[in-house]
Amino acid sequence: MDVSEIVVVAEMELAPGREDEALGVLSELCEQTHARDDGCLIYAVHRVVDDEQRVFLIEKWRSREDLDRHLGTVHVQAKREREKELFVGKAKASFLESTGFGLPGMAAI
Helix, strand or coil, X not given: XXXXXXXXXXXXXXXXXXXXXXXXXXXXXHHHHHHHCCCEEEXXXXXXXXXXXXXXXXXXXXXXXXXXXXXXXXXXXXXXHHHHXXXXXXEEEEEECCCCCCCCCCCCC
């Protein structure tokens, strides 16, 4: 892992009755991010197995600068405009850097 890479893990709760709509917004966000955002290494949405109202967005960026550019894009802004109606509360996001422990290829996302 390059020392400048950054991982973001964001937990979100889907609004009851609006799950399909919220997942559609996240799907579009993923598609646009994959197609347009330079420096994106991973951008994936995962649902919690025993609590389908909760989802995690897991991102990996080549650098903090690439992440910051992504956060200013039209597709991120489109998601933010719908957050209050489609999600419960604010996303809980953590910004992570690898410790480098363990075997290369197995010790970092």
